[in-house]
Amino acid sequence: MARLHVVTGKGGTGKTTVAAAMALALADQGKRVLLVEVEGRQGLAQLFDVPPLPYVERRIAVGPAGGEVFALAVDAEAALLEYLDMYYHLGRAGKALDKIGAVDFVTTIAPGLRDVLLTGKVYEATRRKAHGRLAYDAVVLDAPPTGRIGRFLNVNHEVAGLAKVGPIRNQADAIMGMLRSDVTQVHLVTLLEEMPVQETLDAVEQLEALDLRIGSIVVNMVRRSPLDDETLALAVKEKLPVAELTKGLRAAGITAAKGMLTTLAAEAHDHAVRVGLERENRDRIDALGKKVTELALLPDGIDHGALFDLAEELRS
Template identity: 90%
Template sequence: MARLHVVTGKGGTGKTTVAAAMALALADEGRRVLLVEVEGRQGLAQLFDVPPLPYVERKIAVGPGGGEVFALAVDAEAALLEYLDMFYHLGRAGKVLDKVGAVDFVTTIAPGLRDVLLTGKVYEATRRKAHGRLAYDAVVLDAPPTGRITRFLNVNHEVAGLAKVGPIRNQADSIMGMLRSDITRVHLVTLLEEMPVQETLDAVEHLEALDLRIGSIIVNMVRHSPLDDEALTLAAKEKLPLAELAKGLKAAGLPADKATVAALAAETHDHAVRVGLERENRGRIDALGKDVVELGLIADGIDTGALFDLAEELTA
């Protein structure tokens, strides 16, 4: 039933990349998907190698299944002007306010209003209809990072001291109703590292306290060890048979002097320790009891082709 997919994660986990891949994965069999960013970084334009996105929905890709992906960069000031025109019919007067800096002033002194405007645009796009059907089959939101996601989505609380009644309050109530409904899922992107995993655990707790529904925990940049468990155990205990390492190096036509063998053993020890820590962190994620999705590390960097590869992984 989900049609709004909110993607968050600690900075550096590949949140925007995963959001883009998810939009491509959802663009199947003629489906129309809207991919939205709200942080003003133009990260989507860079990923898809297109010009900076304006405050208008623009087609940027065709999904692997033949659907279409549109993108939108939501700007709080432009959203406020649109809001003022929609509810108060200011028209040209709103543009005058923008020129004198009033719009920026309002959203600065009332940061909660900024989040209502940003999520409000997503709310409108999710519900909009065209020709008797929904304009978009799915909307993917590249949301703020986990450290700010609870505040960003808790729009009711953010406007509590700003508006008790009226259009702003009604808008916040409507947005909150959609975010808590069956059509919305919040997906969290993490790495198998201490800080991203801890932020993920904290975010799940805080989001569920707001009655928001968790979709998947997406473990990104997964690296699989070429060593079996026995070799990893020996390496972690620094008990690898050095004679066997030397024999293997010689068979590969590589130097097998004591210094090289010792360096290889030390490298293998570090690798085994890292694998052990990753497994511990994976266990903490699994303990949440949520759906977990793994995406492999793409060593050569992310380009459009890599996005399609990740989309196919998500689909599978």
């Protein structure tokens, strides 16, 4: 039933890339998907190599089966002007407020209102209908990082000191109703490293305390070790057999120069220690009891082809 997919993660984990791949994965069999960003970074434009996104929904990609991905960069000031026109019919008066800086002033002194406006636009797009059916089959939100995601989504709390009644309060209540329903799932992107995993654990606890549904934990940039468990155990103890290393080098047509075996053994030790730490972090993620999705590290970086490869991984 989920139609709104909120993607969050610690900075540097690739959450924007995962959100884009998820949108492509959902754009299957002719489906229309809206991919939204709210942080003002224009990360989607850079990722899809298109001009900076305006406050207008624009098609940026076509899925493998003909589905379409539209993108929108939500700007709080523009969203406020739209809100004022929709509920108070200010029209030109609202634009005049923007020119004198009043709009920016309001969203600066009331950051909770900014989040209501940003999530409000996502709420509207998720529920919007055209020609008797939903305008979008799914909406994917490239949300703020895990350190801020609870506050960002808890719009009721953010407006508690701003409005007890009235349109703003009503909109906040309606947004929270949708976020807590089966329509919405929150996906958390992490790496198998200490800080991203800890932030993921903290975010899951915080989100569940807000009655928000966790969709999946996406473990990104996964690297497979070429060594088996027995060899890894020897490498950790720095007991790799020199004869085997020498034999392997000769088989590859390489003459073992002085110091090469020591260097290789040290590299293997460092690799084995890292693999051990990654496995410990993976155990911490598995202990959450959530659905876990792995995406492989793409050593050549991210381009259009890589995005479609990630989308295929998510689909499968």
